[in-house]
Amino acid sequence: MENTITSEAVSAMSTLPLKTGIVDLWTLSTDSLTLADEIRMRALLSDEELTVVDKCRRVGERRSRLLGRALLRTVLTRYTGISPTLLQFSRSEFGKPALADPELGVAFNLSHTDDKVVCAFSRECNLGVDIEHIRYRKELLNIMDGYMSIAEKCRITGEPWPKQQKVFFDHWVLKESFVKATGDGLTQPLDQVEFHKLSGSQFEFRPVIHGKRTRWRSWLWPIDELHRLSITIDRSMRRRVMFRGFYVLPCQLCNG
Ligand SMILES: CC(C)(COP(=O)(O)OP(=O)(O)OC[C@H]1O[C@@H](n2cnc3c(N)ncnc32)[C@H](O)[C@@H]1OP(=O)(O)O)[C@@H](O)C(=O)NCCC(=O)NCCS
DSSP: OTTOEEEEEOSSOOOOOOOTTEEEEEEEESTTOOHHHHHHHHTTSOHHHHHHHHHOOSHHHHHHHHHHHHHHHHHHHHHHOOOGGGOOEEEOTTOOEEESOGGGOOEEEEEEOSSEEEEEEESSSOEEEEEEEOOOOGGGGGGOTTTSOHHHHHHHHTSOTTHHHHHHHHHHHHHHHHHHHHSOGGGSOGGGEEEEEEETTEEEEEETTTOOOOSEEEEEEEEETTEEEEEEEETTSOSSOEEEEEEEOHHHHHHO
């Protein structure tokens, strides 16, 4: 089937082939995280990662950052055969992480909210992923300048309240996955690029000025009423993309 996302409950984490033409999306919720899980996960992280985790003031952020890196390391082990603690990472100029050894041939990106973590993996292409928790706060609409194009702002503000908030987060999560795919972060002027719906959950980004398609295409899914997930991938990946979805529990990460 074309461009579908399938869900599989993963009861035990075993070796997994990452095939071409497939993007794997792994999600994890912090809800059932226990102190014992936290201790086991900390043992997987490097000192540098633990320093970042321990600097987080909010409990939710600390837990999801810990889970994010633990999920990343555990899943990469399934694809590469390298033990989680031995995996080495590099960062691009603007902070995008990658495996230090490109020969391993796995591209990834990760995102967290205070209660969920998602990691995306592909053999073939660069990608970016973002997850957002819809928060009902009116002031969010005041921060659109610089991030949304004129057409996007009209689309958002043209909706009645409270749908406006959901449409705002649909735009936000798409743009975040885009900046995370390019790796340029907020150094690129986001109000100069806008997305257009292609079909169903699929979108493409075009510059506002000449409107020609860019090399990026994106997907947007509502995970549930309060969460949005978006992934942006390079068009160099073949036209038909299959998404595989995996949902794991924190206790399965360390016991699998
Ligand atoms: C990377 C960035 C784009 C997203 O950060 P965020 O939404 O706060 O956080 P997320 O949880 O989605 O992603 C964080 C992860 O992205 C990855 N990341 C960091 N820099 C990245 C970059 N330049 N490109 C891609 N991925 C990056 C890392 O894996 C990081 O987690 P880790 O440090 O634990 O490994 C960040 O540059 C940022 O500052 N965002 C601000 C939000 C904003 O103004 N967005 C405008 C959208 S309209």
